[in-house]
Amino acid sequence: MPDNKEKYAKLQEVIEKHKGERGAVMPCLQEAMNIFGYVPQDVQEMIADGLGTTLSEVYGVSTFYSQFSLKPKGKHVIGVCLGTACYVKGSQKIIEKLSEELKIQPGDTTDDGLFTLNATRCLGACGLAPVMMIGEEVYGRLTPDQVPGILETYRA
Amino acid sequence: MENLVKLTIDGVSVEVPAGTTVLEAAKKAGINIPTLCYLKDINQIGACRMCIVDTGARAFGAACVLPVSNGMNVKTNTPKIREARRVNLELLLSNHDKKCLDCARNQKCELQQMCQDLGVDDVDKYKGKMNEYDIDDLSPSIVRNNNKCILCRRCVAACNNTQAVGVIGPMGRGFKTKIGSAWEQPLNDVACINCGQCIAACPTGALYEKDSTKAVWDLLNDETKTVVVQPAPAVRAALGEEFGIPMGTAVTGKMAAALRRLGFNKVFDTDWAADLTIMEEGTEFIGRLTNGGVLPMITSCSPGWIKFCETYYPDFIPNLSSCKSPHEMEGAMIKTYWAEKVGIDPKDIKVVSVMPCTAKKFEAKRPELGHNGLADVDEVITTRELAKMIKEAGIDFANLPDEDFDPVLGESTGAGVIFGATGGVMEAALRTVYEIVTKETLDKVDFTAVRGIEGVKEATIKVGDLDVNVAVAHGTANAAKLLDSVRSGEKTYHFIEVMGCPGGCVTGGGQPIVSAQKRMECDPKTLRAAALYNEDANKPQRKSHENASIMAVYKDYLGEPNSHLAHELLHTHYTARPKYKK
Numbered sequence: 001m002p003d004n005k006e007k008y009a010k011l012q013e014v015i016e017k018h019k020g021e022r023g024a025v026m027p028c029l030q031e032a033m034n035i036f037g038y039v040p041q042d043v044q045e046m047i048a049d050g051l052g053t054t055l056s057e058v059y060g061v062s063t064f065y066s067q068f069s070l071k072p073k074g075k076h077v078i079g080v081c082l083g084t085a086c087y088v089k090g091s092q093k094i095i096e097k098l099s100e101e102l103k104i105q106p107g108d109t110t111d112d113g114l115f116t117l118n119a120t121r122c123l124g125a126c127g128l129a130p131v132m133m134i135g136e137e138v139y140g141r142l143t144p145d146q147v148p149g150i151l152e153t154y155r156a
Numbered sequence: 157m158e159n160l161v162k163l164t165i166d167g168v169s170v171e172v173p174a175g176t177t178v179l180e181a182a183k184k185a186g187i188n189i190p191t192l193c194y195l196k197d198i199n200q201i202g203a204c205r206m207c208i209v210d211t212g213a214r215a216f217g218a219a220c221v222l223p224v225s226n227g228m229n230v231k232t233n234t235p236k237i238r239e240a241r242r243v244n245l246e247l248l249l250s251n252h253d254k255k256c257l258d259c260a261r262n263q264k265c266e267l268q269q270m271c272q273d274l275g276v277d278d279v280d281k282y283k284g285k286m287n288e289y290d291i292d293d294l295s296p297s298i299v300r301n302n303n304k305c306i307l308c309r310r311c312v313a314a315c316n317n318t319q320a321v322g323v324i325g326p327m328g329r330g331f332k333t334k335i336g337s338a339w340e341q342p343l344n345d346v347a348c349i350n351c352g353q354c355i356a357a358c359p360t361g362a363l364y365e366k367d368s369t370k371a372v373w374d375l376l377n378d379e380t381k382t383v384v385v386q387p388a389p390a391v392r393a394a395l396g397e398e399f400g401i402p403m404g405t406a407v408t409g410k411m412a413a414a415l416r417r418l419g420f421n422k423v424f425d426t427d428w429a430a431d432l433t434i435m436e437e438g439t440e441f442i443g444r445l446t447n448g449g450v451l452p453m454i455t456s457c458s459p460g461w462i463k464f465c466e467t468y469y470p471d472f473i474p475n476l477s478s479c480k481s482p483h484e485m486e487g488a489m490i491k492t493y494w495a496e497k498v499g500i501d502p503k504d505i506k507v508v509s510v511m512p513c514t515a516k517k518f519e520a521k522r523p524e525l526g527h528n529g530l531a532d533v534d535e536v537i538t539t540r541e542l543a544k545m546i547k548e549a550g551i552d553f554a555n556l557p558d559e560d561f562d563p564v565l566g567e568s569t570g571a572g573v574i575f576g577a578t579g580g581v582m583e584a585a586l587r588t589v590y591e592i593v594t595k596e597t598l599d600k601v602d603f604t605a606v607r608g609i610e611g612v613k614e615a616t617i618k619v620g621d622l623d624v625n626v627a628v629a630h631g632t633a634n635a636a637k638l639l640d641s642v643r644s645g646e647k648t649y650h651f652i653e654v655m656g657c658p659g660g661c662v663t664g665g666g667q668p669i670v671s672a673q674k675r676m677e678c679d680p681k682t683l684r685a686a687a688l689y690n691e692d693a694n695k696p697q698r699k700s701h702e703n704a705s706i707m708a709v710y711k712d713y714l715g716e717p718n719s720h721l722a723h724e725l726l727h728t729h730y731t732a733r734p735k736y737k738k
Contacts, residue, residue: 041338041339041736044338045736053322054316054322054323054325055322055323055338055736056322056323056324056325056327056337056338057316057322057325058338059325059327059338059339060325060326060327060338063327063328063329064327064328064329065329066329
């Protein structure tokens with residue numbers, strides 16, 4: 001696991017950089033998200049001990065903000081907009097179709113680690129409703145029957 | 157000269173030092189502003205919005221965090237404020253289970269009291285979705301029922317700030333916010349020290365001790381068992397409060413009478429073992445001092461403190477006195493010395509401890525605290541649980557006659573009774589160590605330098621040619637500070653007393669709950685301690701080595717302090733514990 005070792009060393013650097021700062025937990029968690037893709041327990045313990053705070057404090061922050069993920073994320077993160085416009089245009093059906101195809105609930109990741117499915121607030125592309133994003137790619141004016149084909153392009 | 161600020165509260169003019177909050181100033185003017193999240197010296201965060209007042213500003217301010225200013229005109233009781241407080245309370249209730257009958261805090265609940273005071277009686281006012289939580293009762297000491305939690309964070313502040321433990325905190329957001337341990341772990345799986353200060357801080361029934369009253373009733377109903385009880389020193393200083401007796405009244409005689417009426421076969425007293433502890437610990441200290449042992453030696457009576465040391469300061473384990481805590485010593489002596497003396501098979505003896513402490517419930521289950529396969533102590537109930545049993549039995553506590561404890565393991569000196577207050581163990585030890593080392597009689601047995609409620613107390617005591625440096629800390633956050641100063645080499649002591657709870661056992665996690673309002677009016681630490689110091693002052697003997705029954709036990713049974721047999725029965729060992737469960 002040389003790869004992992006490197007990640008922890010990098011986190012240690014981040015912690016050293018922020019140590020003693022007021023409100024240091026948040027930037028450390030943010031950078032840990034960038035390094036690991038999520039913030040598991042041992043990462044949070046390292047942050048807590050490194051900053052001289054408690055694990056409950058770190059965990060509290062990590063569960064308050066939706067940007068922090070406690071579980072590993074898939075290679076492709078799907079965000080389906082459930083904002084008002086998309087919802088009215090049937091995005092609920094899109095997310096249900098995705099759930100069915102991927103066999104996971106919103107918030108979860110597929111066993112093969114390929115996809116994470118999230119419901120999101122307004123993505124700011126209401127003109128294209130209903131909208132979803134996969135990674136940085138935006139898909140608009142969706143219908144449920146387009147979903148399997150789009151997913152297939154990521155499986156290749 | 158202190159800078160004074162003049163203001164008006166509900167037409168009453170008050171003058172208070174700058175920096176005082178409106179809440180405190182109002183109290184001075186005879187006005188009780190309702191509070192829920194506020195807890196004096198522990199939690200001041202203006203979160204619950206019950207203490208809102210009108211200062212003419214655009215929005216109502218939270219009095220608990222609002223500093224006074226000159227010429228301020230505060231209104232605490234207008235129709236708008238009363239209505240806002242009521243809505244606040246109704247919204248709190250909308251996510252509270254409102255099952256008062258099955259609640260440990262029924263009739264002692266600050267939320268219930270406030271509903272009554274503010275005339276909030278429509279439990280269905282905001283009927284809607286509620287959170288439903290599993291009750292966490294896996295810890296031997298503390299139960300958390302988040303269905304009754306109002307998210308005031310008083311427990312979090314007590315755990316984090318007063319105790320420097322910090323194993324609970326808020327998690328999640330909005331409607332899903334709850335208080336608990338990281339990663340949803342049960343309290344038993346995190347590095348909780350079982351002190352119960354979270355319970356003492358809780359305004360509702362979201363936190364309470366793991367009930368042992370049923371187990372004790374079962375023992376009392378078992379004809380084949382000899383059931384022996386021992387109350388800790390601090391219990392007598394507070395038990396009366398549960399029966400309307402003013403705080404600071406020792407109820408020693410009534411307590412002995414009540415225990416006898418509950419059906420215990422023998423009513424002994426942990427004060428006796430406190431004297432025994434002084435003989436063992438004092439001798440251990442003199443030994444370390446003269447034989448180059450590990451110093452400073454640190455007391456080991458408080459199981460919350462012990463677990464704190466094992467978990468957060470394991471490098472100080474060699475400094476801990478090897479003495480078991482007094483009730484464990486008493487249990488060990490009951491099941492050996494006393495059992496032999498009265499000819500009862502120790503297997504048929506059950507020892508029940510009444511403790512001001514929830515950590516004692518954990519301690520009694522430590523596998524190393526026993527002898528010949530029998531635990532030293534079988535059940536531990538808190539002062540609150542004893543009060544509950546007395547009420548259940550229909551005993552008219554306030555009108556009981558005073559009775560004595562049973563001989564021999566109920567006979568104690570004044571040194572034993574002060575164990576319940578911070579500094580008490582140190583003072584009791586000094587009385588004996590001084591006389592043993594110098595072979596002189598103390599002119600004055602009161603060591604007032606180690607009394608009082610300052611977080612860390614220090615003194616230098618001349619014992620013969622030697623200047624003995626001692627320190628006393630109470631509350632584990634203070635202990636942490638003290639140990640840090642020893643670790644860094646900044647301070648050098650010979651002997652340290654640590655009690656896990658602020659104030660020592662008198663304000664332990666198992667003592668009668670004192671409401672936030674009451675804590676603004678008086679200091680339970682001082683009042684309850686005074687009851688013990690008073691009892692000490694009136695005792696014919698005030699030094700442990702003058703306890704005739706203890707001396708007899710050494711002569712007839714143990715040999716001498718720290719003898720081989722004494723070590724086997726009265727001493728223990730400690731284990732470093734991980735901070736995180738792997």
